[in-house]
Amino acid sequence: MNANGLPSGWVMTTLGDLIEPRRVKADPQATPTARFVGMEHVEAHTTKLLGTTSAATMRSSANAFKRGDVLYGRLRPYLNKVYQPDFDGLCSGEFVVMPENHAVSGAFLKRRLSAYDFVDFASHLNAGDRPRVDFGQLRTFPLALPPKNEQIRMANLLGELLDDLAVGVAALERCREKLGLYRASLLNAAVEGDLTADWRDEHPHAEPTSVLLQRILAERRQRWEQDQLCTYAEKGKTPPKNWKAEYKEPVLADTAILPSLPKRWCWVSLDQLGQIDRGRSKHRPRNADFLYGGPYPFVQTSDVRRAPRFLQEHTQTYSEAGLRQSRLWPRGTLCITIAANIAETAILTYPACFPDSIVGVIFEPSLVSVGYVELFMQSAKSRVSAYAPATAQRNINNHILRGLAVPLPPVEEQRMIVATVDEQLSAIDAVAVVIDAKLKDCQRFRQSTLHRAFTGELVPQDPNDEPAAKLLERIAAERETQKRKGAKRHRHTGARATKAVG
Numbered sequence: 026m027n028a029n030g031l032p033s034g035w036v037m038t039t040l041g042d043l044i045e046p047r048r049v050k051a052d053p054q055a056t057p058t059a060r061f062v063g064m065e066h067v068e069a070h071t072t073k074l075l076g077t078t079s080a081a082t083m084r085s086s087a088n089a090f091k092r093g094d095v096l097y098g099r100l101r102p103y104l105n106k107v108y109q110p111d112f113d114g115l116c117s118g119e120f121v122v123m124p125e126n127h128a129v130s131g132a133f134l135k136r137r138l139s140a141y142d143f144v145d146f147a148s149h150l151n152a153g154d155r156p157r158v159d160f161g162q163l164r165t166f167p168l169a170l171p172p173k174n175e176q177i178r179m180a181n182l183l184g185e186l187l188d189d190l191a192v193g194v195a196a197l198e199r200c201r202e203k204l205g206l207y208r209a210s211l212l213n214a215a216v217e218g219d220l221t222a223d224w225r226d227e228h229p230h231a232e233p234t235s236v237l238l239q240r241i242l243a244e245r246r247q248r249w250e251q252d253q254l255c256t257y258a259e260k261g262k263t264p265p266k267n268w269k270a271e272y273k274e275p276v277l278a279d280t281a282i283l284p285s286l287p288k289r290w291c292w293v294s295l296d297q298l299g300q301i302d303r304g305r306s307k308h309r310p311r312n313a314d315f316l317y318g319g320p321y322p323f324v325q326t327s328d329v330r331r332a333p334r335f336l337q338e339h340t341q342t343y344s345e346a347g348l349r350q351s352r353l354w355p356r357g358t359l360c361i362t363i364a365a366n367i368a369e370t371a372i373l374t375y376p377a378c379f380p381d382s383i384v385g386v387i388f389e390p391s392l393v394s395v396g397y398v399e400l401f402m403q404s405a406k407s408r409v410s411a412y413a414p415a416t417a418q419r420n421i422n423n424h425i426l427r428g429l430a431v432p433l434p435p436v437e438e439q440r441m442i443v444a445t446v447d448e449q450l451s452a453i454d455a456v457a458v459v460i461d462a463k464l465k466d467c468q469r470f471r472q473s474t475l476h477r478a479f480t481g482e483l484v485p486q487d488p489n490d491e492p493a494a495k496l497l498e499r500i501a502a503e504r505e506t507q508k509r510k511g512a513k514r515h516r517h518t519g520a521r522a523t524k525a526v527g
Contacts, residue, residue: 031169031481032171032480032481032486033486033488034171034172034175034486034488034490034491034492034493035169035170035171035172035481035493036169036170036492036493036494036497037167037168037169037170038167038168038170038493038497039164039165039166039167039168040163040164040165040166040168041160041163041164041165042164042497042500042501043126043128043129043168043170043497043500044123044124044126044129044134044164045124045126045504046121046122046123046124046160047088047089047090047091047094047122047123047124048088048122049088049089049122050086050087050088050089051086051087051088051089051115052086052087053080053081053082053083053084053085053086053087053115054080054081054083054084056080056115057079057080057081058079058080058081059079059080059113059114059115060077060078060079060080060112060114060115061077061078061079061080061082061083061087061114061115061116061117062074062077062090062096062108062110062114062115062116062117062120063078063116063117064098064100064106064117064119064120066078067096067098067106067107067108068106069104069105069106070104070105070139071191072107072108072109072135072136072139073108073191074108074110077114080114080115083115085118086118087115087116087117087118088115088116088117088118088120088122089113089114089115089122090110090113090114090115090116090120090122091113091124092110092111092112092113093109093110093111093124093125093131094109094110094122094123094124094125094131095107095108095109095122095123095124095125095131095134095135095138096108096109096110096116096120096121096122096123097120097121097123097138097163098119098120099119099120099121099157099158099159099160100119100155100156100157101155101156101157102144102147102148102150102156102158103144103147103148103156105139105144107135107138107139108135109131109132109134109135119157121159121160121163123138126500127173127496127499127500127503128170128173128493128496128497128499128500129170129173129176130173130176130177130180132176132177132180132181132184133171133176133177133179133180135180136179136180136183136187136475136478137168137479139475140475140476140479141472141475143166143168146166147162147163147166150162150163168479169479169480169481170493170496170497171481171486171493172486172487172490172491172492172493172496173490173491173493173496174487174490174491175484175486175487175490178484179478179483179484182478182483182484183474183475183478183483186474187471187474190467190470190471190474193467194464194467197460197463197464197467198464200456200460201457201460201461201464204453204456204457204460207453208450208453209404211446211449211450211453212400212403212404212446213404215400215404215442215445215446216400216401216404216432216442217284217286217287217432218286218287218290218432218434220442220445220446221434221438221441221442221445222287224438224441225287225288225289225438228437228438231289231435231437231438232289232435232436232437233289233291233435234289234290234291234293234433234434234435235291237392237433237435237436238291238293238297238433240392241293241297241298241389241392241393242275242297244389244392245275245297245299245300246272248300248389249272250269250272253268253271275294275296275297275427276294276296276297276424276427276428277294277296277297277428278292278293278294278295278297278428278429278430278431279428279430280292280430283430286432287434289434289435289438290432290433290434290435291432291433292430292431292432292433293430293431293433294427294428294429294430294431295386295398295426295427295428295429295431296426296427296428298386298388298393298398298431298433299359299386299387299388299389299393299398300386300387300388301384301385301386301423301426301427302384302385302423303363303381303383303384303385303423304351304352304354304378304379304380304381304382304383304384304385305350305351305352305378305380305381306323306347306350306351306378306379306380306381307350307351308347308350309323309341309380310323310341310342310343310347316343316344316346316347316350317341317342317343317344317347318342318344319342319343319344319345319346319347319348320342320344321342321343321344321347321348321351321353321376321377321378322339322341322342322343322375322376322377322378323339323341323342323343323347323351323377323378323379324336324339324341324360324373324377324378324379324383325339325340325341325379325380326362326364326365326366326369326380326382326383327366328340328371329360329362329366329369329370329371329383330362330366330369332371333454334370334371334372334396334399334450335371335372335374336360336371336372336373336374336377337374337375339377343378347378348378351378352378353376353377353378354373354376354377354378354379354385354387355373355376355387356373356374356375356376357372357373357387357388357390357395358372358373358377358385358386358387358395359371359372359373359385359386359387359388359395359398359399359402360372360373360379360383360384360385361383361384361385361386361402361426362382362383362384363382363383363384363420363421363422363423363426364382364419364420365382365419365420367406367409367410367413367419367420367421368402368405368406368409368410368421369406370399370402370403370406371399372395372396372399382420384423384426386398391436392436393433393436393439394436394439394440394442394443396439396443396447397434397439397440397442397443398431400442400443400446401431401432405429409421409425409426409429412425
């Protein structure tokens with residue numbers, strides 16, 4: 026260690042003292058065959074190039090770079106887009122081009138700029154949706170500089186370690202992607218009948234859903250009549266003559282172009298299966314203090330989105346005043362979001378209120394499994410979401426959900442599907458947890474490896490290496506020479522101009 030607590034041969038400096046960006050502008054049309062690197066061509070966080078395009082396709086001016094320069098993406102610096110090309114070319118003006126020099130290796134600089142402390146530094150310089158930094162801001166970043174030979178040894182070892190790590194991360198991400206595909210395949214097999222084909226063979230006398238549907242519709246009408254009688258009783262009124270004629274039949278699904286279903290299954294509308302209505306909240310808890318802090322859970326669309334099928338957590342509550350201008354939905358209600366994150370679903374595990382951006386569906390448990398319908402909604406999420414118009418405030422209306430066609434099996438088969446899928450989803454989720462843990466381990470390993478490198482612990486110091494302080498002295502001397510030459514040229518130009526005027 027030296028007097029500054031750094032490894033032998035190291036020195037503290039700043040990025041600005043170490044680097045002078047290459048500021049060469051170029052017209053892409055003048056070199057149409059040159060390779061052009063845009064921000065979209067550099068992968069975030071990996072220092073890898075995804076591709077290039079021809080300069081002939083670009084119209085605006087570009088920055089020129091040389092082989093070995095480091096390109097630093099200054100737009101949205103939190104994306105950590107850093108790349109060192111092995112070819113000459115042009116790049117977007119959103120890159121700062123940093124050439125290597127006597128004091129710094131390009132390979133070392135690439136790794137140093139992609140380290141987490143630099144990313145954090147750059148990301149906090151400016152705010153906004155599209156933060157952008159310039160080198161004038163970056164130049165103050167302090168860094169410990171090793172001798173150049175040590176930089177090269179360090180960059181070579183980092184390349185080996187981090188490249189191997191990237192291979193492992195890619196394999197884990199492929200596994201996670203395959204889990205997602207398997208999950209989707211499992212849901213499709215469940216709601217198309219493939220998952221319980223053997224069960225149907227073993228239960229040939231299960232009640233067909235055509236009969237089940239008649240019982241569901243009878244129960245639906247009976248529930249409506251009971252609700253109407255309660256309403257009249259609360260108001261102290263006698264039901265008028267022919268009051269039952271006011272009953273509205275459920276919306277029917279359009280089954281004209283739907284695929285065939287297994288034996289004893291049938292297509293039904295969501296409206297036929299249960300009681301559907303939007304949530305109510307004239308004032309939400311966060312917008313009115315007197316509504317907040319009561320005993321009644323208030324579920325938001327974000328709560329539904331985060332819930333793993335069963336909704337067990339919430340962040341907002343209603344008081345008695347809040348409840349009076351809302352509705353308390355019972356445990357077992359299927360929640361479906363119809364705004365922002367469309368067709369996200371979760372099943373209430375406790376009575377709760379929710380806003381009109383969520384639709385609630387209540388089923389008769391002895392006739393319809395809420396778990397089965399929720400699985401179906403998961404499989405149909407993209408189809409339901411496609412009904413939303415492409416506007417800033419995407420949403421779907423209640424009528425679309427009411428007429429949504431649902432493939433309905435016999436009630437015993439519904440329960441068998443839910444049990445089978447739950448078991449397999451539990452296995453999928455367990456593997457996903459392991460994969461996520463491994464990915465976090467990889468992230469920690471990358472951070473610790475870079476930290477070890479830039480504190481001098483990754484590779485040994487060599488006393489024969491030229492100290493970094495000497496390299497900086499040479500850079501400073503070269504800059505001073507260039508400065509004097511520039512000043513001399515300026516004086517000569519001014520003298521010639523004065524003589525010409527005279």
